[in-house]
Amino acid sequence: MTGIETNVDDKVAIVTGGSRGIGKAVAAALAASGARVMITSRKADVCEAAAAEIGHGCRWRAANVSDADAAAGVVNDTMSELGSIDILVNNAATNPYAGPVIEADIPRWDKTFQVNLTSPLQWAQLVWNASMKENGGAIVNVASVGGFVTSRYIGSYNISKSALLHLTRQLAAELSPQVRVNAVAPGLVKTDFAKFLWEGEKEAAAAEHYPLRRIGEVDDIAKAVHYLASDAAGWITGQTIVLDGGGLIRFGEEI
Ligand SMILES: NC(=O)c1ccc[n+]([C@@H]2O[C@H](COP(=O)([O-])OP(=O)(O)OC[C@H]3O[C@@H](n4cnc5c(N)ncnc54)[C@H](OP(=O)(O)O)[C@@H]3O)[C@@H](O)[C@H]2O)c1
Incomplete structure (x- = not known):
């Protein structure tokens, strides 16, 4: 037994x-770590710059994750240019509504579920049919600790992430043994998406919420996704790794 081997040499990965x-x-x-990577997002210029920064021949396509034709185009292009799809990371998500679920604006509720739940399924269907059914692979869904808790403000988003956690288990059962399907559930991570929760002075207060006394960095999450996508996680499927500095296990309030 040597150290954990997480290289993904020559595997082809799509990251939404x-x-x-x-x-x-x-x-x-x-x-x-050796993968040939295709990234997607809506803005071509941002995608192109990110691919250049990532290097290692990283490819990119502009595609709205919930546009089925665009998704099929990305999968087709990846197959014709790179020959297989071994890893799918369903990462893109949205949170267009803040407020109580009982007052949720239904078009925004629908959009939340379209982007955060239906799209990961649609991308999984596409890569399964194009490559993974024959050649195997690994899918990692980026959910959230919100999938385990209630919230005054982001209940709709949390419900979509909770459903994504169960979609992870369902697909893991259906796609075994060829494909492993797992999820990560981050707490607050320092990105644009959650800026309103950590910008400026709020960061110190947010860090206090976590037993490990800091909020997450993108690499905290990337390391776990990388592990789940690699053969080092070869006997793990249908599981969720919570990455939240201990937020979910902090002491409850005294009553
Ligand atoms: N940050 C946190 O605290 C946190 C906590 C828990 C879970 N998460 C989850 O982590 C994942 C990534 O979030 P992040 O914090 O890294 O967000 P981010 O910094 O805002 O990045 C989001 C990425 O997704 C793309 N994107 C957004 N909507 C899209 C769409 N409809 N179609 C295609 N691409 C789209 C964005 O590019 P364009 O805008 O150019 O399309 C961007 O590349 C999400 O699933 C989120 O729910 C984040």
């Missing part, structure tokens, strides 16, 4: 929402 934040860090970790 790979132009910024957690997705970009995941793409960079996989590319540095």
Whole structure:
């Protein structure tokens, strides 16, 4: 037995929402570890710049994750240019509504579920049919600790992430033994997505919430996604790694 071997040499990986934040860090970790990576997001210029920064031949396509035709185009292009798809990281997500679920604006609720739940399924279907059914692979869904808790403000988002955690288990059962399907559930991570929670003076207060006394960095999440995507996690499927500095296990309030 040697150390943990997480290289993903020559594997082909698609990372949705790979132009910024957690997705970009995941793409960079996989590319540095030998994978041939395709990143996607909506903005072509940001994607192109991110791919150049990631290096290692990183490719990019502009695609809205919830546009089925665009998704099929990315999968087709990846197959014709790179020959297989071994890793899919469903990372892109949205949070267009803040407020109580009982007052949720239904079009925004629908959008939340379209982007955060239906799209990961659609991308999984596409890569399964194009490559993984025959050749195997690993899918990692980026969920959230919000999938385990209630919230005054982001209940709709949390419900979509909770459903994504169960979609992870369901697909893991259905796609075994060829494909492993796992998830990560981050707490607060320093990205644009959650800026309103950590910008400026709020960061110190947010860090206090976590037993490990800091908020997450994108690399905290990328390392776990990289591990789950690699053969080092070869006997893990249907599971979720919580990456939250201990936020979920902090002492409850005294009553
Ligand atoms: N940051 C946190 O505290 C935190 C905590 C828990 C879970 N998460 C999860 O982590 C994942 C990544 O979030 P992040 O914090 O890294 O966010 P981020 O920094 O805002 O990056 C989001 C990425 O997704 C892309 N994207 C957004 N909507 C898209 C769409 N409809 N189609 C295609 N691409 C889209 C963005 O590019 P474009 O805008 O150019 O499309 C960008 O590349 C999400 O699933 C999020 O729910 C984040």
